[in-house]
Amino acid sequence: MAETAALDNSKKIRTLRQSPASHLREAFVSGSAAGAVELREVPFxxxxxxxxxxxxxxxxxxxxxxxxxxxxxxxxxxxxxxxxxxxxxxxxxxxxxxxxxxxxxxxxxxxxxxxxxxxxxxxxxxxxNRTTLELSGPRARAVLEKGCSLDLHPRVLKPGTALSTEIGGIPAILWKTAEENYRIFPRASFAEFLGRWLLDAMREFASPEVT
Missing domain, CATH: 3.30.70.1520 (Heterotetrameric sarcosine oxidase)
Structure with missing residues (x-):
């Protein structure tokens, strides 16, 4: 009985909860450009x-x-x-x-x-307390460099490095998980602002004129 109740409670949690940037999911998809830069939320x-x-x-x-x-x-x-x-x-x-x-x-x-x-x-x-935004692709570093004071050059910021910083004026933890992949941890209350800032910074790379 206890195990069944726990499973039911887990299903309810999965169904009801909403992530801080869930309302931006479609914007993240439409604002991304495969082969250049992509943005998504990794929730929960x-x-x-x-x-x-x-x-x-x-x-x-x-x-x-x-x-x-x-x-x-x-x-x-x-x-x-x-x-x-x-x-x-x-x-x-x-x-x-x-x-x-x-x-x-x-x-x-x-x-x-x-x-x-x-x-x-x-x-x-x-x-x-926080959510996770994942920015990936060969243009991801260029996007971040528009609003992050860290030296993001690969010689300095290597994969497997995480630092506290500001991105677009928003305090966040930046974790470089791979050569062209970054995870960003803003506080939940700043998720929408930072998500929209990243979309705006990505705009030039998502344009069909940019190769």
């Missing part, structure tokens, strides 16, 4: 904010569960579909698939909270 990823001393016992326990905690600015540690991004010397952001969340039958971030122990740090479920 499981996210957890972690504050812990990575050199302490609690940090070691969490590292065992996540595949390790990054040790320097820009570092990302990945284990399967789960990644931990460095935000500060004792601050990290865990990103995992939507199905990892306990509301959908997974075990995050509950298992992290349990592993942390009392008074040794903090784990906060941030899954509803």
């Amino acid at each position: 990823l499981t996210m957890a904010g972690i504050r812990v001393n990575p050199a302490g016992e609690a940090g070691a326990r969490l590292g065992t569960l996540t595949g390790g905690l990054p040790s320097a600015s820009g570092d990302v540690r990945s284990s399967g579909d789960t990644a931990v991004l460095w935000l500060g010397p004792a601050e990290f952001l865990l990103v995992a698939p939507a199905e990892s969340h306990e509301s959908l039958g997974g075990d995050l971030p509950r298992t992290l909270i349990e592993a942390l122990g009392a008074g040794e740090g903090q784990v906060v479920d941030l899954s509803a």
